[in-house]
Amino acid sequence: MGNRLEGKVALVTGGSRGIGKGIAKLFAREGAKVMITSRKAESCEEAAKEIGGTVDFEPGHIGKQEDMERVIGATSDRLGAIDILVNNAATNPYAGPMIDVDRARWDKTLEINMTAPMFWTQGVWQAGMKETGGSILNISSVGGFHTSPILGVYDVTKAALIHMTKQLAAELGPKTRVNALAPGLIKTDFARVLWEGERGGEVAKAYPLNRLGEPDDVAKAALYFCDDSASGWVTGQTLILDGGGSIGFKRVG
Template structure:
């Protein structure tokens, strides 16, 4: 039986919420009583997931790389829910596998735009709402790659390291407003992001995990939901590891 946290009367945003870790997080938030906006660039999939999750979920089409799109998504969410208490920045891509000196320039820019600019855009748009409420929880989904760096994944590693740094900076800025900003650094989970990776690279990632398996999306969601809850009341600007022992710091 999973732990449950009280999200009654809370409204949450989960980017990349249509599938994978994002969907698992949305399910747990709804179980706790939250209303959840699924922000996703795949509008059709977001609508399908929202229907499956029930009346507490709404789908919002958004391109997190476009700040205007993020502002419109924020406003649509506020129109429906009147508040935003939780922001989970989960949307991300892996990008291709290649050594740094051969890495495609456009691919680098795309990974950075989604994985780092996207969370920045969402934090920038939503933080003033939370400041006005005097309450909020922001959880950024980074990666073990942001701590250790993965070979042949320079853009992904750098983007996730940047997201960890953004978490630390924003956590200090918002600490006085009862707004906690934390990150999680999961090992790889078997989601659709695997389709962007080579089999060799997937094998490398598995070999680095002392647990000897990939993390389940439900395990990542469990940690995210704690960090998104009111019970995470003192920790901010921190990183919660969920790498199966790969990193112990």
């Protein structure tokens, strides 16, 4: 138990599982009052129980404006003015060459991964962050820096989020800081197909740190960006967090 976020109110989208739950857990341990949201009420309730501390939940679909307004309203009413928003929830409904994607899955990926973080940020800004200040953290991906044979559509949205982070940081300073994390492969349900079984071991070998990431690895970096005493002069930045995978390492033997 620490107190790095004592008295802060944090809203974490996709807080019921994986990286979002890891962030919510660490933020609560550091003294924040945390609101988690995801589509399924039961998952949120279970996660809130597991996390402990001052944690509340309000279910909602991040792509729906009315859900967003309800979740932001519930957070302010029950926990107080929002200091921290973590735009974490995302989707990846399509795998394959980008050139072959159908319109419906293209639109869905952009709506959830790109449009939603923009309007959730606008929502908390208008709900009071423009007066009280705060921190926005966008969960992008190392894929936002690369091309991919199968994840091109998803990666385009994550690249857009990196640029959105810079644009919003420029607009929302000096009171509000906006940063992003770009994780490599993290052991969650979202990426299970990429790490389960022998495949995970193979991927880990390409990482100088010789292991895949855990939600807690991302949570610790999230804490850095949302703790004003640690990163108070950092905004518009994206931190790659991938065990060194993106530096092009190949383990021999």
